[in-house]
Amino acid sequence: MGQLLSGLWHAARAAGGAAYGIIAGVRPSLSQRAATPTTSEKVAHAPPPPPSCNHVSPRANPVAASTSSMSSQPQSTQGPAPSAAPPASTSTPATSTSTSTSNSASTSTKPPKQPSSKQPAKPKDNAAAASAADGALTPAELKKKAKAEKAARRARERAEREAPAGNAGGAAPGTPSAKKGAAGSGGAGGKDAAATPGQQQKGQKQAPRRGSAQLTGAAEVKKKQEDKNVAVFGHLYGQQRRTTVAGAGKEVHPAVLALGLQMRDYVVCGSSARCVATLLAFKRVIEAYTTPLGTSLARHLTTHLSHQITYLSTCRPLSISQGNAIRALKLAISSIDPSVPEADAKAELSDFIDSFIREKITVADQVIAGSAAQKIQDGDVIVTFAGSSIVKQTLLTAHKQGKKFRVSIIDSRPLFEGKNLARTLANAGLDVQYSLMNGISHAIKDATKVFLGAHAMTSNGRLYSRVGTALVAMSAKERAGGVEVPVIVCCETVKFTDRVALDSIVVNEIADADELVIADPVQQLTGLPDPAAPAATELKKGKAAPPPVEPSTAAQKVPSPLTDWKGSANLQLLNIMYDVTPAEYVDMVVTEMGSLPPSAVPIVHRMSTNL
């Protein structure tokens, strides 16, 4: 029996490893719920896709490509997954606990609790699974438990050995990723550090010893890093973005795992793109979902989704649109009649997601593009900032209508989202001018209209959008001696929120400050000294950034003085994602429900949520 069980376990583990390998490279499969708890070092160090601001990035990995192609055409590519017998039970809306995940402030406090909140849930899962007499799973779980105990013992011994070393050096060889995990709690650090099988349970068993050892090691790193957090934005730093899929809960669906990394790396970027991609991933989650016995779909699916949502929010804080979509989805789930068979309920939810994407985003975009394009006249000079998909669609629509106008794109560091917009528009044959933040006042000089995209519209009529938007809007309104340039915001109502914002400090998102360090010097066209140089750049792309290969390039180009900014005291880098544009700079908000003044945002939001 024991032999058989261990064999099963190894098989499951191998499947898990394979599944993770797939996530890193090829294509996620739907069939490894049992395999999720393992963590594989290979995945942990798999090179993330290069950061790109476009949600249809040509350099993205196949998963990204498949997701983004789905996002452009929201069609179901998967048939409904085989489902177990539907359980019968009363539905109770469990939404209230998790609907607030869109709140970035609450997400920042939530993740540290993640392991502890997850652990109690697991034995219940196991019990449910055991009662379901799922022959393959239960012995594996048992075996895993035994293994976990052994692993825990080993880890404890190792922790004792490491404790002095960790105190002395701060980075013992045994804990290579201590620094990574240090931003989270000690528990999170422990999770990262020890990639042993069955580490889910380990957290409970030997938490005190290991946790304390970890904390002392982490404390030094933490003290150093706190210095690097800009004091005013201290409340936003919360947890560092997830670096790997390691430590993700076993409930997290591979599609969601992949999406999380894509969002973190800005492969899926932009409010609507993230919203659509999340919904599509959740559709697959729902398709792969089977309700455990003893509970109902309406009750359990929301908690199942909450795990996915928590994972996503550790990759990157959720956007307003994602929050709104998730809220709508949860509402739809909780309103499903428990007597409906599971297959029907899931089909219903899939339909709901499809129609949500269609109504709120795809068709809404078309409507907005159509009506915003009417605002463009021949001879206009349109200024836009960064790369909004809806503005792109608007400009392309107007161009197709045969209007002759010029577009001036203002872009900013570090994402350079406008570059893709410029490329798309130029390929479509528009007359495009491109400049960076330093060229605002020049670009705005001959502007006749400003079109802006939005991340969100707050209830007090302010525009919450990519950082820099406020400067563009302000310049449009304060042109010296000239008439004011109308500022038009294109925004779907799904991006409306009932939150309010006065400044850009209370609510914002902090991105990794290292993005500001100019990483790779531009590739030398000539004079590459030896064949080792390409290898060096290859390695650098993989974010391994090995110092030994540096000299070959350093001879040609001095590395950026910021490369070791973390080492120099008192120097801080701040990389915020959004800013808040005052309502008085916005003349018109074009939505799928019509063109409104910014003051109408709360009314429209109430209407659209009450419908």
Add this chain to the structure above:
Amino acid sequence: MPSPPVALTPGLASFLKSLKTNPIDTSIDDLISLLKRRQIRHSRSCATATAYLLRSVISACRTSDANKLIERVQYVGRRLMAAQPREMVVGNIVRRVLGLIRDEAEDDREADFTLSDAGSESQPQTPRVLDDLSESLSGRHEGSDRSSSRQPFASLSAPPISMFSLLSHPEPESSLPGTPASASPSGRLLSQIHNKDIRAEVLDGINEIIDELGQVDDQIAAYALDHIHSNEIILTHTSSTTVQKFLLKAAAKRKFTVIHAESYPNNHEATHATVSGQTPDDDELLSTEAFQKPLIALGITVILIPDSAVFALMSRVNKVILGTHSVLANGGLVAAAGTRVIARAAKVHQTPVVVVSGVYKLSPVYPFDFDSLIEYGDASKVIGYEDGDLVDQIDVQNPLYDYVPAESIDLYITNLGGHAPSYLYRIVSDHYRKEDINV
């Protein structure tokens, strides 16, 4: 053309080195090409180069006729200004030198009258002066004609004499050959001196300008404690040595926070170097700045932000301190691109905007056409070679400067003190003569 021992990259340092050995016409051509190629860029470097060149020009100019000197300087000045029309500082220095020559010429004329009236009264003072004067002049005689490099030392050795002789000049020998004052031996000596003197005075004046250029940042920094209070949050933009010195001076006494916008495509490398305290590999910056401690070493928290985050942070900022490229007579300024939106954002948030600038950047030019003041830079800094396909299709712009209207500025701090923008015209009229505004 650059002199043979050019191991240095062409710039201010190599120019100053070659100035000592090269003939004057070569040096003029050299500076013109350096300006044209933008190998001398910073306004202070331009000013220094111009001042040194004009000093050589004048010392090489073997005439004592003020009008000829003016003509010569105007000719050289026009060529220099044409080489870089947007570098106002070159014109400013030329105008100030012209003003010096005119002042000296007028003083001479006045001195003629005063001496002829009261020659006997001034007589007792002259012999004492003359001993020194003749000493210094003998030294000058040897050096002045051939090599200009020795000139400053000679004139610097006797600064009080030159000041004194300003008041105690007899009339020029050539203009008034047979006056009673020149009959006496001492009087004859004086008139001989005078031939050289207008040039000597001008050279002294130029040396003063050069000294001013060297000290201006420290003089401005001396006002720092009047303007920065404890725990203040200060926003600045690009790397300006004037601003850095200003902040450093305040940092010695007070604790505050600096938010530094990086001015991305054109000056971010220098900004990053300034912020992190690594020596910028810039030849143009002269010795001392390179060894300056960075703000972070003095315990000042420096927050580096991309330019786009300025509006988001402005609500927390107490004061915006900006450097500038040049200041115009109407109180507006031409500064690094991106300054204008920063000043605007500050205005919107009711945050005071302080501009620190040496008086030498103050130009008598009135900006009728703002666009003509703006220079455009290298587009490849905006879109690199890796996006070459894109460059073919779109129009990439990289302005180097912004015109910032006077309304956005609350205070100017120059080496003369703090001024409201509306007062600048007065400083302009103090420093430049009306007839030189159009060189």
